[in-house]
Amino acid sequence: MAEKRRSGVTVMSDSKSAKSDNDKEFLCQAGVGDLLRDALLKLVEARPEDPIGFLAEHFSNLASESETGTDGEHLVQEQQLLSRALWHLSLAHHSQRSAFNSNIRVAYELLTQAGPQRRVPGGVRGRLYTEMLQCLCSEGGLSGTTAAPLLRRIRCHNHEAVPFELFRQGVITCAVFADYIRKSQCLYAAVASCPERPAERALCQAVLGTLREALETSDCADTARYLEASAKISPCKVAQAMAEVRCSSEQQEGPTMDAQEFEDAAAELFIARVRVVT
Amino acid sequence: MKMNPDRFTLTEDEYLADTNVLFYLNDAVAQLLEHREEYTQFGVVRYFAEYFTSVKNGNHVLFREFNYIKATPHNRASFLHIFWKCFRQIGKNGDLLAVLEYSSLLQLLCPDFPLEVVQGAARIVLMDDAMDCLMSFSDFLYSLQIQFYFEEFLENVAVIYQDLLSGKTPNTVIVPTSVEQLSNAANEEAETQEGVDSLVFCECIKGLCERFKHNYPSISAIKEILENNQRMTFYGFLMAIAKHEGINQDIGALPNRTDVLIDPEMDQELERLIAQISVSPTSNSSSSLPGHKETPRKASPRKSLHHRKRIEMESDGSTEETDSSEN
Structure with missing residues (x-):
C-alpha cells in the first residue's frame, strides 16, 4: 500500500521497480506488515470512538513495553x-x-x-x-x-x-x-426542579419507593423481568406516585432531602441487590 | 473526528472507511520509507507511536504538503488551529495585512499552500470587492476557515447561486416542482434586486447537502442564516457562515471570535521565551525554546533538524516583530 502513495511522490533517479523492491524488503525486515496487521485487528475488534487516539495509545504501549524490558x-x-x-x-x-x-x-x-x-x-x-x-x-x-x-x-x-x-x-x-448513580442524580435534579433549593422529602421518598418497586421484580425469565421493571419505573408511574404525595400533603413547605441523602438511598437500593463475594 | 454511535453495527470495512485510519496508515508508511534512516533509529514501533500521537494532537500537518493538509477534515481543522496559534500575535498587534502577506504566512507552515485559497478567503472578507484592501487577522482567519474547510461545499454553492441568478433551475439539484414555481416567480421580481431569493436558495442548498459527501455546515445553521433575510447574495451568505458561532464550534479548530486573541497559556510561554532570549541572546539550542507547544518539535524523532531550525527562526522573527511594534 505504500507504493500506491509513493507513485505520486517523485522518487530519485533510480528505477521505480528497484526502489519498490528495496522498500518491500525494508518493510519486511522491520516487521511493519505484522505490526500494522496486528494493530488493525485490534482496532476493528475494539471499534473505539477515537481510532487515531487508539492507535497512538496502542503503539505507545508496545514501544514502552519493548523499551522498559520485561524485568523492570x-x-x-x-x-x-x-x-x-x-x-x-x-x-x-x-x-x-x-x-x-x-x-x-x-x-x-x-x-x-x-x-x-x-x-x-x-x-x-x-x-x-x-x-x-x-x-x-x-x-x-x-x-x-x-x-x-x-x-x-x-x-x-x-x-x-x-x-x-x-x-x-x-x-x-x-x-x-x-451509570445508575448518574441517573439517580439526574432524577434528584428533576424532582428538585429548582437547583438552589433542596427537593421535598415526601416527593423524594415517593420516587425512591417507585425505584425500589421496580428493582423488586418477580422470579421469572430475564426478559420478562426487564419488561416488568421498565413498566414499573416508567415516567407515568413516577408521576403518579409523586402526584399522590402532592394530594395527601397540601402544605408547600415540607421537610426536604438533600442530594447526597437521595444518592445514598438510591445507592443502597442497588447495593442491597449485589451478592457478596465469598 | 466524531464517530457515529452505531459503529458496532457496521462491517469492518465500513468502520475503517468511516475513520480515515487507512489514509493515515498509508501516509505513515510512506513517510517511514522516505525518511527511513532518520526515523528508524528509535525503532519502528516508536515511530508509529509518535506518528499517531502527533495526528491525535493535530501537529502532524506542520510543514507537510498541501495535498496532505487538505486530505481529511481533521487535517484541515488541525492546520487552521496551527495557523491561529502561530500568528495570533499579528491579530493582537492589530496589524492589517494584504492577500500576499497572508499567503506568505501560510507558506511558512505549508510551503505549497496555493494563492487561490488565500484569495478565496480574501473575497469573503472583502465581499468580492477591492481585493487590494488590507484585512484584520480575525476577519481573515474565520474566512479562511470557511474557504479551506468547506472548499468543495462553497464550489457547489457557487454553481447553484449562478444558476439561480441566471434564472436556470439548478441542474445539480433535484428540485421539487413547487420550488421550481417559486423560483420562477422569484426571478420575475429579482431583476432590480441584488442576490437571490433566500427560500429558494435554502431549498437548493438543502438538496445539495443531502447527497454531499464532503463537509458542509449544519443544515440548521444554514437555515438560520437564510431565514433572516429575504434575499441573499453569494458573498453575503459566505460572510454569514464565517461569522456563525455554531458553525465555528462544530469545526472545533478555532475559539469563539471574541476569544480569538486570548490564549493565556501561550502568552505565558511567550513571555518566558522573551525573558530567556534577553538573558542569553546567543543560546539557540532547541531545549531553551519551550514555546510553540503545538509544534512537533517535541516529537523529536519525527522531525529533521532542518525543520527544527526553521521553526526557531520563525519564532525569533515573530517575537522581534512584537517588540518592535510595541515600541
Whole structure:
C-alpha cells in the first residue's frame, strides 16, 4: 500500500521497480506488515470512538513495553498494566455488551501478567482486582463514600486468585453502578426542579419507593423481568406516585432531602441487590 | 473526528472507511520509507507511536504538503488551529495585512499552500470587492476557515447561486416542482434586486447537502442564516457562515471570535521565551525554546533538524516583530 502513495511522490533517479523492491524488503525486515496487521485487528475488534487516539495509545504501549524490558520494577510494571487495562475498559460503553466483554477479556489477560512470578495460577490477584474496581468507580465519577459499600461486597482478598467470570461480573457491576448513580442524580435534579433549593422529602421518598418497586421484580425469565421493571419505573408511574404525595400533603413547605441523602438511598437500593463475594 | 454511535453495527470495512485510519496508515508508511534512516533509529514501533500521537494532537500537518493538509477534515481543522496559534500575535498587534502577506504566512507552515485559497478567503472578507484592501487577522482567519474547510461545499454553492441568478433551475439539484414555481416567480421580481431569493436558495442548498459527501455546515445553521433575510447574495451568505458561532464550534479548530486573541497559556510561554532570549541572546539550542507547544518539535524523532531550525527562526522573527511594534 505504500507504493500506491509513493507513485505520486517523485522518487530519485533510480528505477521505480528497484526502489519498490528495496522498500518491500525494508518493510519486511522491520516487521511493519505484522505490526500494522496486528494493530488493525485490534482496532476493528475494539471499534473505539477515537481510532487515531487508539492507535497512538496502542503503539505507545508496545514501544514502552519493548523499551522498559520485561524485568523492570514490579510495581511500575503493575501500574502500567493496570492503566492499560483501565484504558481498554474505557473503550466501549457497557451497553455494547459484546465489545465490552471482549475488552474485559483483554484487560483480564493483561492483569494476569502482573506480579513477581508472572502468572498466578487461576487468575488475577485479588489485590489488583480490588484496586482496579476502585479505579473504575472513581473514573465513573463516584465519590469514595458512595463506592465503598459496593466495593466491600464485591472485593476479593489480596491473596486470592480471581477467575475470569468473577472478574467480568465485578467490572460490569461497577460500570452499571456508576451509570445508575448518574441517573439517580439526574432524577434528584428533576424532582428538585429548582437547583438552589433542596427537593421535598415526601416527593423524594415517593420516587425512591417507585425505584425500589421496580428493582423488586418477580422470579421469572430475564426478559420478562426487564419488561416488568421498565413498566414499573416508567415516567407515568413516577408521576403518579409523586402526584399522590402532592394530594395527601397540601402544605408547600415540607421537610426536604438533600442530594447526597437521595444518592445514598438510591445507592443502597442497588447495593442491597449485589451478592457478596465469598 | 466524531464517530457515529452505531459503529458496532457496521462491517469492518465500513468502520475503517468511516475513520480515515487507512489514509493515515498509508501516509505513515510512506513517510517511514522516505525518511527511513532518520526515523528508524528509535525503532519502528516508536515511530508509529509518535506518528499517531502527533495526528491525535493535530501537529502532524506542520510543514507537510498541501495535498496532505487538505486530505481529511481533521487535517484541515488541525492546520487552521496551527495557523491561529502561530500568528495570533499579528491579530493582537492589530496589524492589517494584504492577500500576499497572508499567503506568505501560510507558506511558512505549508510551503505549497496555493494563492487561490488565500484569495478565496480574501473575497469573503472583502465581499468580492477591492481585493487590494488590507484585512484584520480575525476577519481573515474565520474566512479562511470557511474557504479551506468547506472548499468543495462553497464550489457547489457557487454553481447553484449562478444558476439561480441566471434564472436556470439548478441542474445539480433535484428540485421539487413547487420550488421550481417559486423560483420562477422569484426571478420575475429579482431583476432590480441584488442576490437571490433566500427560500429558494435554502431549498437548493438543502438538496445539495443531502447527497454531499464532503463537509458542509449544519443544515440548521444554514437555515438560520437564510431565514433572516429575504434575499441573499453569494458573498453575503459566505460572510454569514464565517461569522456563525455554531458553525465555528462544530469545526472545533478555532475559539469563539471574541476569544480569538486570548490564549493565556501561550502568552505565558511567550513571555518566558522573551525573558530567556534577553538573558542569553546567543543560546539557540532547541531545549531553551519551550514555546510553540503545538509544534512537533517535541516529537523529536519525527522531525529533521532542518525543520527544527526553521521553526526557531520563525519564532525569533515573530517575537522581534512584537517588540518592535510595541515600541
